[in-house]
Amino acid sequence: MPISRFRRVLLCGTFAALILTVALLAAACGSTPEESTTSTTIAPSTTSTSTAATESTTTTAGQTSQEFVFGMLFVGPYNDHGWSQAHYEAGTYVESKLPGAKMIYVDKANTSDRPGTTPDQLAEDLVNQGAQMIFFTSDDMKDGAYAFARNHPNIPVVFASGDGAWKDGKDYQNLPNLSDVMGKMEYGKMIAGVAAALTTQTGKIGYLGPLINDETRRLAASVYLGAKYAWTELLKKNPADLKFTVNWIGFWFNIPGVTSDPTQVADNFYNQGFDVVVSGIDTTEALVEAGRLSEAGKKVWAIPYDYVGALDEAPTVALGVPYFNWGPAYLQYVTAAREGQWSSFWQWLAPDWTDINNPDTSIVGFKKGEGLSADASAKVDDFTKALAGGLNLWTGPLNLQDGAPYLKDGEVATDQQIWYLPQLLQGMEGQSVSE
Amino acid sequence: MxxxxxxxxxxxxxxxxxxxxxxxxxxxxxxxxxxxxxxxxxxxxxxxxPPFEAYKQVFLGAVGSVTSFSNVLVAWVPLLLAAAGVLVTFAAGLWNIGVEGQIVLGAVLTTWVLRLLQDTAISPVVIILLAILAGVVGGALWAVLAGVLKTFGGVNEIFGGLGLNFVATALTLWLIFGPWKRPGIGSMSGTEPFPERLGLPTMAGLRVSPWSLGLGILAVILVFVLLERTYFGLRLKAVGKNTRAAFLLGVPTWQYGLLAFLFCGGLAGLAGAIQVTSVYHRLIPAISSGYGFMGLMIGMLIAYRAIWVAPVALFFAALNIGSIQLPIVLKLDxxxxxxxxxxxxxxxxxxxxxxxxxxxxxxxxxxxxxxxxxxxxxxxxx
Structure with missing residues (x-):
């Protein structure tokens, strides 16, 4: 018996040693291809360098001093036709505009897709691969972003959609390497609300909401404000005939078994007579479902969110898409980090009102879809112009959902009041906070 | 031949x-x-x-730096606990599929105690101790429930365990979106993080806690001694190999089965408690991180020999952590x-x-x- 036990211990050791050897062997064999892969991945940016600058500048020394690697964490798949893809494309935008800039990323950075990980841990993995600054691109990464910024004070950190660097905000973190950026999507959402109200024939608009927080409440409310405006001011209809219902799935996108199924939620809306569903989630289920039902003969429409290419999922039933164009802002952040000009700041950027769809200047845009009628399309354009001209729907009198006054008559909401909207607005149906 | x-x-x-x-x-x-x-x-x-490049990246991602290896150890501890736990039930001839839910229940009870006591004047050390203890109890009770269903209800432990896994998940989701929601927020993202003082202290600059590491190693040694060196372990194995023969030889068989569940559940609950107090510092839907099922895989892989738990669990943890390099470098899943x-x-x-x-x-x-x-x-x- 003691011999066999001794043997087992011996075997254990040998086994471990063998695994180690195999791994080392793999490492040794892999070292040559590794160099070739890095050089091939760098290649595209080198070519863009040579187009921008003269051939002679692309010496090895110049290249290394120019190369700047930025790491990005996406909460969903990089090709989700929504929130994450918008950030991914912003990364490629920076790569194309800034010679030497190189993006590395981890997508599906959430605990359901990558069990056992935390955002700060994934960010460290990116740093180990050479990232010199990190973009945390989802609200879901808030705690991880702060933890990472705290533990790595020399690495510039961008937290998209956050308020941790907002000195006048409620969640100011005082981390010198942390900056925030957000687009004033309220405008895009108000335009979406106008398009929805001009199109609905049943007077019932559904809002497919993600989880419930300050951001999602104010965006859902923006859609409602736009819809109410179009309904009462443009169509001159009775406000009581407009039904606006919010249904939250519980997270930014579908996690089977954890969230409500967004396809199911959209389907329920359509089956209950809601003929326009405005999506607030990261992915395109509402539009896909509208396309499916439309093929079956139902008159329904949808408005996706986040990503300009989302319309392609079902072009004929799409009224348009309010989308983020993070590229120009990210270019500014990466340039600042590369040039050592980094400072902590918070930006809540408005669209470029001269052309909200300018890919080089406007962080928020609205692309109209094929489903929008010619008349509605013209009215949407007029509304956009009115917004550019100073029309502000976040003006009192407005009450919160429970009837408590939010804005007095004529009072214009401050940034704080909009950002931290505590409830949905009066007239909206659905949960303001979870029960 | x-x-x-x-x-x-x-x-x-x-x-x-x-x-x-x-x-x-x-x-x-x-x-x-x-x-x-x-x-x-x-x-x-x-x-x-390229396969070799992929293996190399995984390897470097796991042991390429002190930080990454410490991350491997963070994943190693709950894996150790789950794998060591299922060995005890395996020894008794029981398929404790419910280990996943036992981790979850451990995490839930730990979170509960932390929530109850976080604003009191009780010393953080005591709170953490009580919370971890609650986690152990939670996991053990959830496991015993599967055992009782089997012993007295005639429900096969595989089905009972699966069912209880679902119940544990549903309970977690309800707590996160309902009673334990973050103020003003309704999200499956998780509960409000606990303050740093209520987490197990970590090694400087790293994520791994020497305390959880110690607990994990202790658990494996305990299971090894229990199964290989004690009369209890021998009887347990007798029950596992041939229940009827063991019964005829005077071993109280169902009691031993329940004890095996109790022991395994306790370790799984400890894993859940460590996930809360030293990894996530809050309750999230995926708090078990699949370590229970992975523990079962390890148990099968090592054919229930306790001496192999530590190295194989380390190998699995290294794969888990190292593989994150694949999407970064090679755009692989x-x-x-x-x-x-x-x-x-x-x-x-x-x-x-x-x-x-x-x-x-x-x-x-x-x-x-x-x-x-x-x-x-x-x-x-x-």
């Missing part, structure tokens, strides 16, 4: 080689390992990725590590099955001329 029939001069040696000799077993298991790597390499090639883990278990079981079949055949052939010696060969290691 046809020698078995022709050379009767060395039947004993041959038999010991085929049936009992550990080196043959070892060789076979290495063969399984190679097969698993081959299969994974094929999948990598189909995906258009990191679930590839899961493929390798699954293939490994599959091939080891396959090879073991093939070996046993072959053994039986050889034994029958040899048994014909030397009937008397035959039963002896059966006592060899399996």
């Amino acid at each position: 046809s020698d078995a029939r022709t050379s009767h001069s060395t039947p004993t040696r041959l038999r010991s080689l085929l049936t009992g000799d550990a080196w043959i077993n070892f060789g076979l298991q290495i063969g399984a390992l190679i097969l698993a790597f081959l299969l994974t390499s094929c999948i990598l090639l189909v995906a258009g990725a 990191s679930t590839l590590s899961g493929v390798l883990q699954g293939a490994l278990v599959l091939f080891v079981l396959l090879v073991e099955g093939a070996r046993q079949r072959y053994m039986r055949r050889v034994r029958m052939r040899i048994a014909a001329p030397t009937t008397l010696e035959a039963p002896l060969s059966a006592s060899g290691e399996t």
Whole structure:
């Protein structure tokens, strides 16, 4: 018996040693291809360098001093036709505009897709691969972003959609390497609300909401404000005939078994007579479902969110898409980090009102879809112009959902009041906070 | 191999080689390992990725720096606890599929105690201790529930465990979106993080806590001693091998089964408690991180021999952490590590099955001329 036990211990050791050897062997064999892969991945940016600058500048020394690697964490798949893809494309935008800039990323950075990980841990993995600054691109990464910024004070950190660097905000973190950026999507959402109200024939608009927080409440409310405006001011209809219902799935996108199924939620809306569903989630289920039902003969429409290419999922039933164009802002952040000009700041950027769809200047845009009628399309354009001209729907009198006054008559909401909207607005149906 | 029939001069040696000799077993298991790597390499090639580069990235991602290795250790601890736990139930012949839910319940009870006591004047050390203890109790009770369902309700522990896993998840989701929601927020993201003082202290600049590491290692030693060195372990194995025989020999069989559940659940609950107090610092829907099922895989892979838990769990943890490099560097899905883990278990079981079949055949052939010696060969290691 003691011999066999001794043997087992011996075997254990040998086994471990063998695994180690195999791994080392793999490492040794892999070292040559590794160099070739890095050089091939760098290649595209080198070519863009040579187009921008003269051939002679692309010496090895110049290249290394120019190369700047930025790491990005996406909460969903990089090709989700929504929130994450918008950030991914912003990364490629920076790569194309800034010679030497190189993006590395981890997508599906959430605990359901990558069990056992935390955002700060994934960010460290990116740093180990050479990232010199990190973009945390989802609200879901808030705690991880702060933890990472705290533990790595020399690495510039961008937290998209956050308020941790907002000195006048409620969640100011005082981390010198942390900056925030957000687009004033309220405008895009108000335009979406106008398009929805001009199109609905049943007077019932559904809002497919993600989880419930300050951001999602104010965006859902923006859609409602736009819809109410179009309904009462443009169509001159009775406000009581407009039904606006919010249904939250519980997270930014579908996690089977954890969230409500967004396809199911959209389907329920359509089956209950809601003929326009405005999506607030990261992915395109509402539009896909509208396309499916439309093929079956139902008159329904949808408005996706986040990503300009989302319309392609079902072009004929799409009224348009309010989308983020993070590229120009990210270019500014990466340039600042590369040039050592980094400072902590918070930006809540408005669209470029001269052309909200300018890919080089406007962080928020609205692309109209094929489903929008010619008349509605013209009215949407007029509304956009009115917004550019100073029309502000976040003006009192407005009450919160429970009837408590939010804005007095004529009072214009401050940034704080909009950002931290505590409830949905009066007239909206659905949960303001979870029960 | 046809020698078995022709050379009767060395039947004993041959038999010991085929049936009992550990080196043959070892060789076979290495063969399984190679097969698993081959299969994974094929999948990598189909995906258009260089296999060696992929393995290298995984390896470097796991042990390339102190930080990454400490992350491996963070994943190692709950895996150790879950795998060590299921060994106890395996020994008693029980398939504790519910280990996943037991981790979750451990995490839930730990979170509950932390929530209850976080604003009191009680010292953080005491709060953490109580919270971890609550986690152990939570996991143990959830496991005993599966045991009771089996013993008194006639519900097979596999189905009972699966059902209880679902209940545990549903409970977690309800708590996170309902009573334990973050103020003003309704999100499946998780509960409000606990303040730093309510987390297990970590090593400087790293994520791993020496306390959780110590608890994990202690648990494995405990299970090893329990199964290999104690009368209790021997009886437990007797119940596992042949319940009826054990019963006739005077072992209180169902009590032993329940004790095995209790023990395994306690360890799983501890894993959940550590996930809350030292990894996530809050309750999230995926708090168990799949470590329970992975623990079951490890249990099968090592054929329930406690001495192997630590290295194999370390290997699995390293795969999990290292594979995050795959999407970063090679744009590959990191679930590839899961493929390798699954293939490994599959091939080891396959090879073991093939070996046993072959053994039986050889034994029958040899048994014909030397009937008397035959039963002896059966006592060899399996």
